[in-house]
Amino acid sequence: MKKSPNPSVKPSPHVTIEKFQPIIITRDEAQKKVFGLGYSSIPVMSVEEFYEQRVRDGWFPSPQEVKNQQSSMLDKAENPENAKIREEEEERENEEKIERDNEENLMRMRAMDDYRDDHKRGEGNRHNKG
Numbered sequence: 778m779k780k781s782p783n784p785s786v787k788p789s790p791h792v793t794i795e796k797f798q799p800i801i802i803t804r805d806e807a808q809k810k811v812f813g814l815g816y817s818s819i820p821v822m823s824v825e826e827f828y829e830q831r832v833r834d835g836w837f838p839s840p841q842e843v844k845n846q847q848s849s850m851l852d853k854a855e856n857p858e859n860a861k862i863r864e865e866e867e868e869r870e871n872e873e874k875i876e877r878d879n880e881e882n883l884m885r886m887r888a889m890d891d892y893r894d895d896h897k898r899g900e901g902n903r904h905n906k907g
């Protein structure tokens with residue numbers, strides 16, 4: 778070490794730094810911390826309870842609604858004439874709404890017309906392509 782020209786200044790003592798212990802994470806230890814002992818998590822509710830909760834919240838259709846939808850599809854397949862009759866009735870109802878100038882229908886049609894004026898065909902989510 779080089780001596781300083783001033784003898785009154787003492788060199789600072791060498792400070793020893795404590796070395797850190799290396800951390801070794803093995804795959805099993807990491808899995809135990811993540812998943813815990815055995816199964817990752819104990820189920821809180823059964824599948825049926827989950828489905829019932831979703832039906833109550835309005836996320837899933839009720840069993841009666843599912844049955845009605847399935848039966849209506851089956852009816853359409855078995856009796857295509859009835860399906861055509863229903864479609865014609867719906868078309869007549871729509872025409873009557875337009876003829877009667879139904880207030881809700883007019884508002885909906887005007888809103889759609891305004892939307893079409895502002896948004897041209899093909900203009901939509903371009904998935905960040907410009």
